[in-house]
Amino acid sequence: MQVRDIMTTQLHTLDETATLHDAHGLSRDKGIRHIPVLDSKTGVFHSIVTQKALVTRVMKLANLYGAAELDEQEKRIPIEEVAVRDGDRISADQPLLEVAEYFLAHKHGCLPVVNTDGTLAGIVTSSDFVKLAIRLLKDGR
Template identity: 35%
Template sequence: MRTVADLMITNLITLKENDSLAKAKALMNDKNIRNLPIVNDEGECIGLLTQREYLRHAFYLVSQFGTQQLSHKEEQTPVAKAMNTDILTITPSTDLDVAAEFFIENKYGCLPVTQDNKLIGILTPVDFVKLAHKMLTESA
């Protein structure tokens, strides 16, 4: 049986809770990613900023301050204001079928992978698509 460790991404891009929404937006655009784990100084995953949560907060800022102030307000707003802290994490030893069920049943965009409370990887539905593609092309 394959485990999360076989499929997870370990070359992570993370932010700290005091980093700005502007920095998060730039990273998401530059790296073409939709999920940013938020870590503390000990490397523990304390939250997740998804593209959806970023957009929700950006719309809130526009509604409060207008589009002219958006960039300025994003520079002033820490990701802690927009991140989701109610997140599910998995371990590298979790079976892939269990992780797949989490994605199917809960429609998660990603699952942070932790070991000893430290963030060591991330797993996304795209990783499963890549695995399926590899398996399909190998069997052809």
């Protein structure tokens, strides 16, 4: 099996002009934990907002300014201050076993799947691996 067999391709993304407020709203409204950031001009994968980075920054702002000021403070933070720019990336044709071992060794919750031209093909999350495990367990009853 390869990454393409389990990756999520229907993604909600932001571009580099977004703010922390945009990311927080998207995460909350769509129930997603990881948000890829694309270059607004080229569509090339730029960075990713992870759940950990998002929650850490939001909690820090809430503690500093209080809940009443949170929205306004989030609007002042460019997404690039929160997103992970030089993180790991994988390709759709990588073997799943290799990626699963990498997930465990590096404690990743997600990895962007990027094409050779830099465009985003999808994302693989720990939830995708859990879904695969469920499917395999049901098939092997």
